[in-house]
Amino acid sequence: MAGNEISGYNFSAIEKKWQSYWQENQTFAAPDGLDKPKFYVLDMFPYPSSEGLHVGHPEGYTASDIVSRYKRMKGFNVLHPMGYDAFGLPAEQYAVQTGTHPQVTTAKNINNIERQIKMFGFSYDWSRRLATTDIDYYCWTQWIFLKMFNSWYDPIADAARPISELIQKLENHEYMVSPTGEIIYDTTHPISVLAGEPVGTFKYQELTVQQQRQIIDDHRLAYIAEVPVNWCPKLGTVLANEEVNSEGYSERGNYPVFRRALKQWMLRITRYAERLLEDLEELDWPESIKIMQRNWIGKSTGAEVCFAIEGKDDEVIEVYTTRPDTLFGATYMVLSPEHPLVAELTTDLQRQAVLEYVRQAARKSELERTADTKEKTGVFIGTYAINPVNQERIPIWVADYVLMGYGTGAIMAVPAHDTRDLEFAEKFDLPIIQVVQPPEDVDWHGYVDEGIAVNSGPYDGLTTAEFKKKITDWLEEQNLGRGAVNYKLRDWLFSRQRYWGEPFPIVHCEKCGTVSLPEEDLPLELTETDDFTPDISDDPDSVPSPPLGKLTEWINTTCPSCGGSAQRELNTMPQWAGSCWYYLRYLDAKNNQAPFDKDKERYWMPVDLYIGGAEHAVLHLLYARFWHKVLYDLGWVSTKEPFVKLVNQGMILGEDNQKMSKSRGNVVNPDTVVEQYGADSFRLYEMFMGPLQTVKPWRMQDVEGVYRFLNKAWRMIIDAGGSVHANITDAQPEGEALRRLHKTIKKVTEDIETLAFNTAISQMMIFVNEYLRLEKRSKKAMETFVLLLSPFAPHIAEELWQRLGHPVSLAYETWPSYNPKLTIDPEVELAVQINGKTRAKITVPADSEEKTIEETALESENVRSHLAGKTVRKVIVVKNRLVNIVAN
RNA sequence: GCCGAAGUGGCGGAACUGGCAGACGCGCGGGAUUCAAAAUCCCGUCCUGGCAACAGGGUGAGGGUUCGAUUCCCUCCUUCGGCACCA
Numbered sequence: 018m019a020g021n022e023i024s025g026y027n028f029s030a031i032e033k034k035w036q037s038y039w040q041e042n043q044t045f046a047a048p049d050g051l052d053k054p055k056f057y058v059l060d061m062f063p064y065p066s067s068e069g070l071h072v073g074h075p076e077g078y079t080a081s082d083i084v085s086r087y088k089r090m091k092g093f094n095v096l097h098p099m100g101y102d103a104f105g106l107p108a109e110q111y112a113v114q115t116g117t118h119p120q121v122t123t124a125k126n127i128n129n130i131e132r133q134i135k136m137f138g139f140s141y142d143w144s145r146r147l148a149t150t151d152i153d154y155y156c157w158t159q160w161i162f163l164k165m166f167n168s169w170y171d172p173i174a175d176a177a178r179p180i181s182e183l184i185q186k187l188e189n190h191e192y193m194v195s196p197t198g199e200i201i202y203d204t205t206h207p208i209s210v211l212a213g214e215p216v217g218t219f220k221y222q223e224l225t226v227q228q229q230r231q232i233i234d235d236h237r238l239a240y241i242a243e244v245p246v247n248w249c250p251k252l253g254t255v256l257a258n259e260e261v262n263s264e265g266y267s268e269r270g271n272y273p274v275f276r277r278a279l280k281q282w283m284l285r286i287t288r289y290a291e292r293l294l295e296d297l298e299e300l301d302w303p304e305s306i307k308i309m310q311r312n313w314i315g316k317s318t319g320a321e322v323c324f325a326i327e328g329k330d331d332e333v334i335e336v337y338t339t340r341p342d343t344l345f346g347a348t349y350m351v352l353s354p355e356h357p358l359v360a361e362l363t364t365d366l367q368r369q370a371v372l373e374y375v376r377q378a379a380r381k382s383e384l385e386r387t388a389d390t391k392e393k394t395g396v397f398i399g400t401y402a403i404n405p406v407n408q409e410r411i412p413i414w415v416a417d418y419v420l421m422g423y424g425t426g427a428i429m430a431v432p433a434h435d436t437r438d439l440e441f442a443e444k445f446d447l448p449i450i451q452v453v454q455p456p457e458d459v460d461w462h463g464y465v466d467e468g469i470a471v472n473s474g475p476y477d478g479l480t481t482a483e484f485k486k487k488i489t490d491w492l493e494e495q496n497l498g499r500g501a502v503n504y505k506l507r508d509w510l511f512s513r514q515r516y517w518g519e520p521f522p523i524v525h526c527e528k529c530g531t532v533s534l535p536e537e538d539l540p541l542e543l544t545e546t547d548d549f550t551p552d553i554s555d556d557p558d559s560v561p562s563p564p565l566g567k568l569t570e571w572i573n574t575t576c577p578s579c580g581g582s583a584q585r586e587l588n589t590m591p592q593w594a595g596s597c598w599y600y601l602r603y604l605d606a607k608n609n610q611a612p613f614d615k616d617k618e619r620y621w622m623p624v625d626l627y628i629g630g631a632e633h634a635v636l637h638l639l640y641a642r643f644w645h646k647v648l649y650d651l652g653w654v655s656t657k658e659p660f661v662k663l664v665n666q667g668m669i670l671g672e673d674n675q676k677m678s679k680s681r682g683n684v685v686n687p688d689t690v691v692e693q694y695g696a697d698s699f700r701l702y703e704m705f706m707g708p709l710q711t712v713k714p715w716r717m718q719d720v721e722g723v724y725r726f727l728n729k730a731w732r733m734i735i736d737a738g739g740s741v742h743a744n745i746t747d748a749q750p751e752g753e754a755l756r757r758l759h760k761t762i763k764k765v766t767e768d769i770e771t772l773a774f775n776t777a778i779s780q781m782m783i784f785v786n787e788y789l790r791l792e793k794r795s796k797k798a799m800e801t802f803v804l805l806l807s808p809f810a811p812h813i814a815e816e817l818w819q820r821l822g823h824p825v826s827l828a829y830e831t832w833p834s835y836n837p838k839l840t841i842d843p844e845v846e847l848a849v850q851i852n853g854k855t856r857a858k859i860t861v862p863a864d865s866e867e868k869t870i871e872e873t874a875l876e877s878e879n880v881r882s883h884l885a886g887k888t889v890r891k892v893i894v895v896k897n898r899l900v901n902i903v904a905n
Numbered sequence: 906g907c908c909g910a911a912g913u914g915g916c917g918g919a920a921c922u923g924g925c926a927g928a929c930g931c932g933c934g935g936g937a938u939u940c941a942a943a944a945u946c947c948c949g950u951c952c953u954g955g956c957a958a959c960a961g962g963g964u965g966a967g968g969g970u971u972c973g974a975u976u977c978c979c980u981c982c983u984u985c986g987g988c989a990c991c992a
Contacts, residue, residue: 025944305909309987312908317991338992351992393990423991430992436906437990505991631986668986705930707918711911712985719917722930728944776919779929786929848925853973855925879959893972898924903972 026731028695032812036138044828045140047096049605050620056093057621058085059600059660061629061637062100065126065148066107070133071677072685072703072715077628077666079700080709080772082139084626086808087769089140090832096621097140098603100147101127104155105592106252106269109517112549119517119549123150133687137696138811140828145606149595154602156540157612158594159522161644164651165238166523166533170288173202177238177650184233187221194219198232230530238285238647239511241531245355245422246510248277250559253551254514255279275557276381282512282521282588286643290314290504293642301662303710306634313635315505320489321425322498324350324402326362327410334358334402334413337424337503340431341492342484344406345473346452347429348442350413351395354378355421362413364399371396371415378417380557393418393441404429405497406488407474416441424503439463453481509640511591514563516549518589526576526583535577543589544571563587596637597644600624600659615653623656631665638663664772667711669703674714685715697810698724704774704809723778727813729785730806734799734817741820742794750795757787758798759839765805766832774809781806796821801833848899849874851883859900867894874900 039045058081063074085097108119108126127148134141147154171178183200186192193201201218221229234240246255251272267274286293294314297307319339326332334350352359354375363371374396395416402413418437419428432442432449439462442449451461453468467481476484492498512521522534522541534541544565552562565587566572576583598612604621605613638660645659670676671683678684690699701723707713736742750758761784768777784802788794800821807814807827818827841863847870849857857879861870871892874880884904891903 303910305987308909312988315991319992336992340992418990418992420991428992435992437992440990503991634987705917711918713917716917716931719931722917726930732945775917776929779919782929846925850925850973858925891972893924895924895973899973901924901972 026728026735026813028697028727028813031816032136032138032696035812035815036135038815038826039138039140039828040143042826043144044826045097045142046144047094047142049617051094053092053094055096055621056085056088057096057624057626058088059097059603059624059627060099061627061633062102062596062599063130064102064105064107065123065130067111067122067126068679069126069129070687072687072690073630073666073669073677075134075137075687075699076669076703076709077630078134078137078139079703080664080666080774081626081628082137082700083704083769083774083808084772085140086811086828087832089828090804090808090830092831095140096145096603097142098145098606099134099139099141099143100145100599100603101130101149102592102596102599103127103148103150104518104590104595106515106517109515109549110252110270112517113551116547118547120150123148136688136691137700140811145603147599147602147606149599152540152542153609154599155519155543155595157602158519158590158598159539159541160536160612161598161648162239162519162590162594163522163533163536163539164653165284165647168238168647168651169236170238170285175292177647179651180233180237183236184221187232190220192221194221194224194232198228198235200232200236234531238288240283240285241280242283242508243278243280244283244510245276245278246281247274248279248557248561249274250554250556253553253561254563255281255510255512255561273557276379277557279561281510284509284511284643286509286640287504287506289643289646290316290506292646293506293639296642296646296658300658300660302660303663303665306631306638306663306665309634310639313506313639316502317504318500318502320485320492320498321501322405322429322492324405324429326413327401327403329362329400332358332361334427335425336427336429337501338429340434340481340485341488341498342470342473342476342479342481343431343434343452344404344429344488345470345476346431346433346450347404347411348409348432348448348450349411349430350402351416351419351428351430351441352398352413353419353421353426354415354417356415356419356426358427359398359415362398362400363415367397367399371398374415381417393437393444395441395445397445405492405495412447414441414445422507423505433461434463434465436463436465509643511594512588513591514551514561514587515589516543516546516551516564518591519543519594520565520589521586523586524574524576524583525586526579526581528581529576529578529583532576532578532583538577541585544568563589565589593637593640597641598648600627600641601648601654612653615655618653619655622654623658624660625662627660627663628666629663630668634665664710666709667707667713669706670712670714672715672717677715685717690717690720694720694724695727695812697727697813701727701778701810705778707775709772709774726778726782726785727810729789730781730802731813731817733785733789733794734803735820744792745794745796745799747797748793748795750798754788754791754795754798756839756842757784758801759835762801762805762833762835763837763840766835769808778809781809803827804830804833845897847874847897849877849880850899850901851880851904853901855899856880856883863897865896867896870894870896870900874902 060078060081085095089095103123108122111117111122112119149155167180168177169180169183195201195218248255249267249272252267252270256267256274266272294311294316297310317339319337320341321335321337322341323333323335326334359371359375393416395414397412397414400413401410404411419426430438430441432438432447433451434453450472452470452472453461453464454471455461455464455468470476470479470484476487489500520541520543522539524532526532546568548567549564551564572585574583574585601613601618604617608614641659645654648654649657671681673683675681675683687699698720702720705723734742734745761780764780765777768774803814803817804827815827843863844860845863846858846860848855849859857877859873859877861873871894887904889902889904893901
């Protein structure tokens with residue numbers, strides 16, 4: 018099987034030859050700002066793991082490479098770059114275990130993976146290569162972080178703005194400050210406090226320096242907050258929700274994760290929830306990915322409602338509900354265990370039980386808290402609330418099925434029409450009152466859909482939608498509530514207690530608080546150490562101690578603001594940071610004055626085609642969109658969205674139809690395949706397996722098929738002696754052969770446009786099978802075929818192109834065009850059906866008149882015998898397709 | 906539980922906008938070439954019956970719309986992916 022024959026298709030020699038040709042001639046370097054239309058084709062860059070590439074990587078890379086090569090031949094200036102997402106836990110875990118510096122491991126892994134990527138002959142512009150761990154890359158990651166730290170979200174402009182503008186507006190008294198520390202943007206109206214007295218406001222200057230700083234820090238897009246986080250003592254770090262699986266274990270390493278309140282860096286992505294949701298509309302992305310993002314953002318509309326507390330005039334409980342129309346059915350309330358009013362509202366009699374419950378809830382791991390989904394728990398706190406719509410006295414409970422992080426952390430429970438409340442009410446014997454009438458034959462117990470209001474006083478008979486509107490208006494009039502929107506999306510937990518990540522360009526100063534480094538001081542280099550080990554423990558109560566904390570010399574520095582002594586921030590950024598903007602750095606990878614040049618950004622952006630795995634459906638793609646929007650608001654990028662079109666390649670399974678994994682022993686190593694069959698066969702096979710977007714199993718046997726095809730293509734042009742085949746003549750192709758050529762150009766062109774590479778390859782196979790049988794082959798047809806093949810199997814195509822007499826690479830040859838007339842056969846075979854069953858075939862000239870077709874069909878012998886004794890009722894003729902005779 | 910995608914020969918898959926189901930490839934069977942093999946070439950290959958012409962069945966299951974359904978509609982089953990107490 019190996020191509021060792023001297024005169025035959027010797028893929029290893031050919032592939033080596035052309036890869037060095039491309040490199041020496043810089044064939045795929047993309048000049049900036051050419052006077053050509055641009056096309057930006059982006060791959061999701063890989064994490065350089067020690068295992069190297071698996072066969073899933075080159076699937077997407079081959080698809081994007083085909084498009085890149087095709088677009089170049091179509092006259093586009095194509096940007097097609099590659100790089101490495103190189104920060105991250107695995108290299109660091111390895112460092113902790115072996116003492117090898119992550120830098121060393123990472124460099125080694127990048128070398129290996131780059132060797133692999135290069136062996137496929139992808140047409141990357143390697144001069145733009147980057148790794149997120151490069152100092153001149155993360156310098157600008159830090160720079161973008163500073164932009165976020167020094168920005169706030171202006172609700173009036175509905176955009177991020179420099180924080181200096183906020184300070185200025187506060188100083189000028191355009192904005193005031195409420196006693197609770199909130200900013201009052203509209204100073205012409207006194208603030209209204211729900212069910213309370215309007216209260217006084219402060220001028221910024223009336224606040225202490227500490228208070229001023231607090232206000233400002235609370236509005237930065239990057240801020241520090243004490244939040245319940247996922248603490249993983251075994252990794253010695255906190256993890257984002259997304260890095261914890263549903264069983265409550267870390268995705269990396271599968272260690273238990275505990276909930277703890279810790280001070281962490283956060284990014285205010287929630288302010289962008291609405292824009293991230295809205296702007297999805299205009300994107301050419303798979304609908305399933307858009308839906309996943311929508312669900313992740315989780316917008317809901319409803320109302321916030323105030324419930325008075327019996328015996329307490331100075332407090333109310335605010336709840337959020339999407340069903341204000343069920344207010345009359347609220348029979349109890351629930352506060353989440355973390356709710357600030359729990360302590361205050363608990364009666365002495367219940368205090369011990371409640372405190373115990375709250376303490377337990379706080380200690381519960383994510384696992385325990387979600388595992389017992391069936392058994393609801395909770396404790397009555399001893400106090401009652403008053404239902405504002407009917408003055409009913411309803412008990413207040415504390416229960417961990419209500420989450421502090423969503424809505425107001427408190428709910429009104431409507432057991433009749435909410436599954437969770439129903440479960441809880443049944444367990445604790447709380448009253449269940451129907452307030453929605455479902456359609457006939459549907460039980461109202463636990464009916465959660467819309468219906469007609471009942472037991473709702475004056476509102477009886479209203480539909481859910483009408484009721485919602487009326488009651489929300491009423492609540493607003495009474496100052497008891499208002500319409501409200503909520504999102505499931507949470508702010509992004511942005512710090513890790515690890516060594517191998519971007520250091521925060523931040524110092525903590527006793528006098529000045531949290532202070533950012535000036536931009537000129539960037540990069541803040543990750544300092545050298547040989548002690549990467551965070552304090553790892555089995556104790557969920559252990560205190561995080563980042564490895565950077567051991568580097569006393571590095572930690573102690575001077576405050577850029579006051580010059581006094583200060584300490585550096587000890588956390589580092591999460592792996593996602595680097596991948597949030599790499600597509601922008603490619604535009605200008607060597608710039609050391611700015612992250613990228615604005616003119617280059619305007620020329621190249623947006624990304625026209627982004628190909629990668631669906632596993633990044635929400636996280637990477639949402640985070641990157643968020644950063645992009647921040648940069649857009651601050652005037653650094655010119656488009657609202659980074660990625661116009663997104664395609665997810667489907668996973669490649671092992672031969673056993675299972676996910677490839679080391680433990681199953683079904684992993685296919687691309688190196689072996691390339692060695693056996695060559696890169697061109699590898700590329701071709703990955704594209705021929707099936708549609709790019711679907712999941713499909715690897716079958717080593719099938720690689721043989723495309724390999725044979727390339728051999729046939731070779732033999733079609735090159736004879737046994739190694740010269741161009743004597744059958745190839747300068748004559749123009751004619752007849753059937755000419756039509757086959759034009760059909761092939763059409764099919765391959767259209768299929769590349771729609772990323773249907775598998776059927777494009779089928780068509781080329783048909784072409785080769787047919788032309789191999791011809792006595793004489795037109796050179797023009799051979800050249801055209803080689804050009805069509807070249808995006809798929811570029812090495813063999815270049816070699817054949819050269820042997821056909823062209824000294825220069827075909828990479829910038831004009832893509833073949835076809836004559837539509839030559840894609841149609843002069844005669845067509847039609848099926849003749851009787852009552853929908855095919856009974857005969859007839860051959861007629863293309864585009865024959867319906868009448869002629871009908872006549873020819875009825876003359877056919879088999880048709881006549883089937884029609885014997887029947888009456889023809891109707892004849893349907895579909896031109897160039899079939900005839901259907903209806904008879905009985 | 907909710908959301909999404911998909912079910913077609915022995916296998917991967919193809920089928921425009923409702924118009925001949927199974928293109929192309931793998932595998933398998935038969936033959937040619939060869940001392941022999943590899944490679945290559947030719948013929949066959951959805952299932953059942955038949956030497957054949959041909960007939961019947963057939964795109965997860967059941968129903969519907971239609972002259973005609975892999976394609977559109979309803980119900981159900983299975984597999985995969987995502988989310989999971991979000992009020």
